[in-house]
Amino acid sequence: MTFTRNRRRWVIPIVILAAVASLVGLLPHFGFTGVSKAPLWTERPAAQSTTALAPDWVRLSKEAKPAVVNISTKRNTDGAAMPDLKGGRPGDRSPEDFFRRFFDEAPRRPVRAVGSGFILSADGYIVTNNHVVDDATAIQVKLADGRELAAKVVGRDPKTDLSLLKVEATALPVIPVGDSNALQVGEPVMAIGNPFGLEQTVTTGIVSATGRVIGSGPYDNFIQTDASINPGNSGGPLINARGEVIGINTAIVSQGGGSVGIGFAVPSSLAKSVITQLAEHGKVERGWLGVSIQPLTKELAQGFKRADATGALVASVVEGSPAEKAGVKSGDVVVEFAGKKVTKSGDLPSLVAETRVGSEVPMVVVREGKEVRLTARIARLEDEKPSRVAGSEGKGQLGLSVQPLTPPVARELGLKVNEGVLVRDVAEGSRAGEAGIRAGDVIVEVDRQPVRTVEDLKTRVDKHAKGAPMLVRVNREGSTMYVAIPAV
Template sequence: MNRLLKQINIGAVSVFMMFSMFAHAAELPDFTKLVEKASPAVVNISTEQMVMTKTAAEGNNPQLGPNSQELNEFFRHFFGQQPFNGGNGGESQAPKERERSSLGSGFIISPDGYILTNNHVIDGADVIHVRLNDRREYTAKVIGTDSRTDLALLKIDAKDLPTVKMGDSDKLKAGQWVLAIGSPFGFDYTVTAGVVSATGRNLPSDNYVPFIQTDVAINPGNSGGPLFDLDGEVVGINSQIYTRSGGFMGVSFAIPSKVAMSVVDQLKANGKVSRAWLGVLIQDVNSDLAESFGLKRPHGALISRVMPDSPAKKAGLKSGDIILAFDGNKINHSGELPYIVGQMKSGDKVDVEVFRDGKDKTIALSLESRPDNQKTLEQKKQDENRLGMVVADVPAELAKRLDIEGGVIVKQVIGGTASRNGLAQGDVITMLNGQAIKGAEDFSEIAKKIPNDRSVPMRVIRDGYPMFIPFKITK
């Protein structure tokens, strides 16, 4: 009897566990209908960018002696091809252009061919190709871009296209199911799903976007693709991941649809985005700063500098003021302020609540358009450094080993020109446009005088081997 009861109990437990599993499975969402309906409006985006390279046949160069094969290996590493033509007595062939493709995603927002994607997907592209779900291909033109929100609006010449339905990202809550469709690593129309991890995330490099954080698997090629809610509406544009490995690690970020559509409206109308400007540099308020200023708790945006001739300056805001509220919006973290200001228009009149000298104070001001000469530090650095790289004086020990005087070492390749011309971190530049490089300051001065769209010679040392390369800055 006891044995029979034990078997009955075990059977009951098994039935209960199976029932629980089926009940749990029944609660999980079925994405199949959503994917079938939404996929036709998702597109694959590839780009072409022209770069300079050298080509030549395999073989040793008799003019270089027995070590020419090692140099050829160096050139293969540097350019991807051989620099010398052994079949023609070692004469190097003329530089020619080579196409480099990048891959991303996007989605159609109107039947007449408007497409939304990330700015970084198409940045620097000479040609943009759009492939639809039915394998039709089009060449797209850029209507406008906004680097601050990393958005780009494209247009293809087509009609009656399938479109997505835009949703309200403000209604998203942590824990909701969301789904992404894109082309990670070139695998078209890959579907990944997860939940909203948090909303309103402020990233250090993107103050104008309150990101949606999810655990949806996002990888290279997903950029610019849509993030759907369970109603099949686009609530975000997949843009970034947090990673230490270079691949997905469970933390991804999407641009909210509300932000995206605000940008789209301006890009359609003007081809660019205009934002209100306050004219302050700010920092977060930690517990120590809060105590030193007499705040009961750490919150608000501490003004570290007020720009001259700015709306903030004209209204009487001061360095050391802590902005607690802006136009009725409470400021908990400093990163919330740029987004709030950026959503407003020039001429808007707002009240700013600040904490000054231990007391709350309300200041009225009128916002203005951001002047063209007001750029981020990163933009200024890239504008001043037209070659797209960060350089420094060559360390004495390295200079002695290379038997050189002066020169600069490439500390970082920012992108653009330096990247297109094949430069890499660790390269040593000793001559540019026929002028010897004495150091970093000398390099910057010479670089300013290089003309656009014309190749100039640059002498580079990599892995101990010197060589000249044609260096061209393209507008």
């Protein structure tokens, strides 16, 4: 399927959630409100590496299946069976919208949806995906022994697509939780779940990749596996050769709705911290730094005089944020945060989110080719943080048609009239167009120098050093990003 958005084309299969829905009548709402203060999961002591194990899937499946559950929900919702992602990439939507659209494409009607989950603790805590239970008016959990229990959501986290449920029961079977950080590509894994309503289905495969980004939100860090995952597997466990849960099956890439050997699971290392907070507070509190970041491509690295493309490029800094107070500037490249290396842009959001609110954290940025050490006091991430920042673009031989930034457009973007020039058109096949500049962008900088007028833009372009990529900062729909226009 082909997605188009603002003249850019993306060719990618459909990314869908592993849950399934069908029409039924509604059931009443059931609930439980207790919260356990005891540890919610068990862990096995460190032993032989899973890469050295020849898994006995028969034994492991017998041990794990009793703790895998079938989750059935009733809801009034939109009931399409497949998501339609035309008009943009998965990442163009909010995380919650991304994980809800499996159910959100037809007229609203009563639906029954099924998914999977696994028992985390003997006293009835169960882990599943948020999209399995989101907007449910009733939740029913069917255990492997045939019992059906009413469940209530203790807490949910749309940003990681995780939810914690609770049923009234004791002495339930559990699966130990392992360390996904120790996973290696090629390790054998097993998925158990309820695909298409077929309970207790077991499939096996390997870890195809780790740290995979699929555009679902700011904390993308999925395990990719070729173990068969289908609609209905959502929330079920991905298990290693030691019989430990190392991932929660969440989504697949597919053209037709079934498995093609590309499935994604939320890593257990991320799930542990989320589940702990959900059990204690019913929600997740995250740290907030106040920067907009983007990947540092090879071309951008050259523009910033970086020898390599490691780190997270700061596209903008929110006014009054911890980052601004710490001295972070747009154009900085974050290479270390809280003593941990930042090798790619996706590393930083998770590191910041996991940081305790109010703590002072050292960070290292590269600015103008030199390392700068800063300290930021982390604030609490609210549901919506206002961000006011600016952007940039190019003209003339670059293949751009630009005009002064008019007051109405400036007001809409939260800019001042003298804070950039508006791109009216981009010539097809031009250097600027190939680099990603679009009509409607507002150019605010060229080569780290401000652009306030059309004449400024002409001057910056004329003075640009030959043989080097041109670094352009643009405001696009209210967000700031850098674009590197390759040298001639």
